[in-house]
Amino acid sequence: MPQTMFEKIWDAHVVRDEPGEIPMVYIDRHLTHEATSPQAFAGLRERDLPVHRPDSVVAVIDHNVPTMPGRRLIDVVDSQSVMCIETMEDNAREFGVRLLGMNDADQGIVHVVGPELGLSLPGMTVVCGDSHTSTHGALGIFAVGIGTSEVEHVLATQCLLQQKPRTMNISIDGTPAPGVTAKDIALFVIRRLGTDAGTNHVIEFSGSAVRSLTVEGRMTLCNMAIEAGARAGMVAPDDVTVEYVRGRRFAPSGELFERAAEQWKQLAGDPGARFDAEHHLDVGDLVPQVTWGTDPGMVVDVTGTVPDPAAESDPVTRAGMERALEYMGLQPGQRVQDIAVDTVFIGSCTNSRLEDLRLAAQYVVGRRVAAGTRAIVVPGSMSVRRQAEKEGLADVFREAGFEWREAGCSMCIAMNGDRLSPGERCASTSNRNFEGRQGRGGRTHLVSPVTAAAAAVTGRFADVRDL
């Protein structure tokens, strides 16, 4: 029977699948970070269990690290964060796990570092105690976020108990205009299909618009699959994927690489493979997208206006919109381009790779951050940071008045010192905009790196196509 990409990878990893039981799947790569692993390692210690395959595990410190240049442990904002960082260091040492620590040259956000170092490779199963593990699916990986008790289980057994997800194909066609990016496509998908469209499904993204994206753009799309409710997002490996992986530190090399590459390209779904659900979207006319509310499906065109709850017939949706407008301090009918921003954040595992910084810099070069606006760029990894410095991107940002930071989750999640103040409005390239996500009372608008750059230099939302 013709199979989808997900089914091929699943079948190659199922260890046990008995009627009435939850299937057991073998895990190739286990990435872990300081925020969700302490209890898992503590559990192993209590039961006197070793890590089953330490060479498959890589630990990263990303959520709690300060991103101020020259950071030290005393810069870490609270005792809880210090404890998380120190515990990760101790656990890595005790259990023999490779650690990309706070001052390591390879440190960065786990979902940026995994693909960048070739730790995540096509055809693998990858887990991490983090919802945005889906990002790695851009390489043709079944990559799934797990809870802390599952982290412990995988550390101990190298296996995960996982109900087999349903399959969904979202094919996306059309050639978006310059300045309309993978992030806009991702926001548009959620706007159209909703924040629970993917529940219990693995989404395979296909179609000409997806094939035209770089692997970095595909990562942005798969990263946001979680915000569409999905368990994971995936894109089939092709020549673009193979060239992305070639030469990465932990990828195979030489003859072995060529053989692996041939196999990776066989992972694409078979013609005629059936999905449990299918959607099709066209992005040929897509304009830059901006969220106006407090979930990632509350999206409008940058050329549009803030929606009016009065026009909504469903009372539950209407009440949700009213509450979102109040929290966001916006009026129905207000033009998006009249909304002024206080802060611009370019970073997070959604949009902090080199391509994102290159895209943003194009719209910053020769301009200044608007008076009264604070703008920060937080590269996704120290390697991205170094490369951006080498290419002159860092200078472009600094000369324009942006802060240029070290790598970490930063203002995506207010647990490391980078945060919004109550009422502060932010154009953010991250993936979540619920109340308080970037700091208590903070108002988040999710946008692409290009739209974030435009907001920085104009002090409000602007259509980059007019810049």
Ligand SMILES: CC(C)[C@H](C(=O)O)[C@@H](O)C(=O)O
């Ligand atoms: C801290 C972690 C559990 C969390 C996640 O799972 O996604 C974080 O990365 C986030 O983005 O909210």
Ligand code: SF4
């Ligand atoms: S950058 Fe944000 S979304 Fe990504 S792992 Fe860190 S906190 Fe989670």
